[in-house]
Amino acid sequence: MTVISPPLPRAAVPVRSGAEPSGRATIGLLGPLRLHCGGAEIALPAAKHRALLALLAINANRPVQVDRIIAELWQGHEPESARKTLQGYVWRLRGLLGRQAVRTVGSGYELLTEAGAVDATRFEALAAAGRAALRTGEAGEAARLLRGALELWRGPALADVALGPCVFAYVSRLEEARMMAAEGLVDAELALGRHAEVLPGLRELVAEHPLRERLRAQLMLALLRGGRQTEALAAYGELRERLIQDQGLDPGLAVTELHRRILAGDAALHLG
Incomplete structure (x- = not known):
């Protein structure tokens, strides 16, 4: 990519x-x-x-x-x-x-x-x-x-x-x-289906824009599809911690729902 x-x-x-x-x-x-x-x-x-x-x-x-x-x-x-x-x-x-x-x-x-x-x-x-x-x-x-x-x-x-x-x-x-x-x-x-190819550039973007929730959700999805569920959940935890610390806010509904679906093992999040 x-x-x-x-x-x-x-x-x-x-x-x-x-x-x-x-x-x-x-x-x-x-x-x-x-x-x-x-x-x-x-x-x-x-x-x-x-x-x-x-x-x-x-x-x-x-x-x-x-x-x-x-x-x-x-x-x-x-x-x-x-x-x-x-x-x-x-x-x-x-x-x-x-x-x-x-x-x-x-x-x-x-x-x-x-x-x-x-x-x-x-x-x-x-x-x-x-x-x-x-x-x-x-x-x-x-x-x-x-x-x-x-x-x-x-x-x-x-x-x-x-x-x-x-x-x-x-x-x-x-x-x-x-x-x-x-x-x-x-x-x-x-x-x-290019989650592996997109991951390095996506990590860089998230590092530059750590509070941008759409990027964080994309990172979580790419990690999940690469078999890194623990890292995907950790990415959400980092976002939540940063938002609370910097803005006193919880993550929005979209990324929170993605986090819930990952925890629940939602197979629809995977391609194929």
Whole structure:
């Protein structure tokens, strides 16, 4: 199994593969910000240039008002020359992407992109298709799509961009979507009987997110199907202890019911 490591624009995106489109420019948000034009990577060393591109990219094909851009870039500390300075940043982006790529719309700017030019858009489309396949019992197809979605990630989203409040909220949603895709891939792999293959990556995920109950339940199920019932029960006990200690809460109903079924020796938990 591929190692799982975690976690919009409106254009429709094909979901057959995670490959970049062949268009003039592509923008990578799933890791450090990346801009490719004509196959070559373009450096954006200025912090506010990167922040502007990120904000326009997450709103691709939708105008963003100048006041909102200024609030994001300067976060309440804008100079008197902010509007003029912003015009210079936009002029720089137009020089890189083409004048028609960043257009003025009323009192704002809009980044025009081709379908799939932003990697986060492709991730969202692949992840949604993977979840749909999982719901209809197509575990193999779900695994393929979700693996393709996760392989688009190069690290924490926009890792080298100073995040304003709107971009920060967007990144938080993306990272949660990444985790959900990772959990969906584990579900698909377990449905395919690959509990042994999924176990190492799943242990790593649980170690990184010890209070995430869905991951813990998946770990318990993988251990059980590998003949490690004692370890599966111990994984629940560790979760319960951590939750009580950190949050004063007991585990939720789903993972508690799985624990009960393991104790009862429920044969339906095994494949075959």
